[in-house]
Amino acid sequence: VSPRQPHARDLLIGVDRSESGSVSRQLEEQLRQAIRSGALPAGSSLPSTRVLAEDIGVSRGVVTRAYTQLAFEGYLLLRKGAIPTVRTSSQLDRKREAKPKNGDAASRIRYDLRAHLPEVASFPRKAWLRSVRDSLARARHTDLSYGDAAGLWELRVEVANYLVRARGVSAEPEQVVITGGSTHSLALIGRVLARRGKTQMAFENPSHYILHGVAESAGQEIVSSPVDDEGIRTDLIGEAQSVVVSPAHQFPSGVALSPIRRELLLTWARDTGGLIIEDDYDAEFRYDRAPIGALQGLDPEHVVYIGSTGKTLVPALRLGWAVLPESVIEDFTLELFSTMLHVSGMDQLAFADFLRRGEFDRHLRQMRAIYRDRRDLLVTELANLLPGLRISGIAAGLHVVLEMPSCEIAESVCTRARSRGVAVETISQHTLPKYNGRAGIILGYGSLSMPALQSAIEEFARTVADVMQEATEDPAAVAGVP
């Protein structure tokens, strides 16, 4: 035996015949784990197949099978007559397994009250798994090949049915295109318009900052239009050729677009040939009265309706839809095709099944009740603990706004709360230039259980009280105080 060759005992490798699974698989898994964890560093030697087989009492074929599989996966270098060695590229795996840089900051958050988070813990895993299993078992071979860029037909039918019934959208399956979520839909429509030379896109001020970046990357210049208590100021859209709005529950202010403004917005589109992009991001959750129907239902030829499972199921799914006017269907689908061909066919199969079984509606019904309780708790406790501050935007969605005397105080509260483990957002994080509306803190109640929410509110309210107290004593000291 060559002195350079290690033995199984040096590598702490052995097989257990009482365990289920083949012996070769056991060996393979132990070696893979040793390489990935760094216990077997890059460049290190492994015993020859003969030595290892003798050491652990298996046939040489068992070791050869394990080594061949690991060589195929890129972990081992096998050359005829040479001792097997660990490849240098496997270092990459360890890097991938390392904690991301922001991991520590994220772990310091005890209570996450940011607005974009739904209750991921309630994702109906069993029902989803059933849909995955059953839809895959039923799928034709052709369903597993490249599909239609616009999406799986059966899913487009199910989504159209759902939107007509639940959101008052006017949708034929031909108009529905399946995308990777609302941000993806916005990116695609932005690119379609840019190719047509229409590069001015108006946004409500404030509106979600992520959407501004998405539109800019799609070649759009952002034009800002103020929001008041009736929603977007339609008289101030300016020269823009398209406008992004969230009529059911404006993000972040929470106001609903008034009936008069709805009419004015549609008139703007008809008069100028402009396109309205309706971001219906959280309208399924409305608590105190019937949901407000989608604007798109009033004039489908002037509105692109975009929706997603990001808030209704979980963000990780990355599955959404756009309901398009005739004039943009083809170009939109081409943009999708030329950027990613189409979204995952497997997920589309599963979601179609999930919708067909009524699981999506069942989940929404359950979540609506859960979110209503959380909203009630948040609103009641804020009113108790911070009686002088106005709360708005409470009728729908997954967040409310707590108004603040100034942007500086709101920023200070946000920074101070973060240092105490409570993550919140401010309105000013979502504003565009020339904003002169109210200052406030956005409080999302989607992701915390009732007891956690109760503690979060108490900690948050203490923070607000502290910052307000300091602001009264020494106003100059407040801005940016951690």
Ligand SMILES: Cc1ncc(COP(=O)(O)O)c(C=O)c1O
């Ligand atoms: C107002 C608004 N629109 C769109 C999105 C993004 O949705 P999606 O996950 O479907 O891309 C969010 C996410 O938080 C949002 O708050």
